[in-house]
Amino acid sequence: MKNDNIVGLNRPARDVLSELLHTGAQQLLAQAIEAEVATLLAQYQGLLRESGLQGVVRNEHLPERMIQTGLGDVGVKVPKVKRSYRARHQVQQRFGATVLEASEDH
Numbered sequence: 001m002k003n004d005n006i007v008g009l010n011r012p013a014r015d016v017l018s019e020l021l022h023t024g025a026q027q028l029l030a031q032a033i034e035a036e037v038a039t040l041l042a043q044y045q046g047l048l049r050e051s052g053l054q055g056v057v058r059n060e061h062l063p064e065r066m067i068q069t070g071l072g073d074v075g076v077k078v079p080k081v082k083r084s085y086r087a088r089h090q091v092q093q094r095f096g097a098t099v100l101e102a103s104e105d106h
Helices: 016-043 085-090 098-105
Strands: 056-061 065-069 072-076 079-083
Touching (some): 016 056
Antiparallel strands (some): 056 079, 065 072
């Protein structure tokens, strides 16, 4: 017989509805970010490098980051948007998802 004072704590399991809402929030954030990237790329579609390739392109993702929501933390991946040397002089802005900027203000 064990004689110790360690008591296991019951952690509430995530119910199916909460998991569904969490997944939905993650998908909505991802869609909003993707739409924003697509708009930015379309805006600079005519900006070409000297070689004729696109001057502003999408390139992989930044590391996943957690966004705090009413449903708890939600992981999102933000695409990297790269500008060629020539494009940097014409495109002063760097891509930053406005959806995420709004969440950082609160």
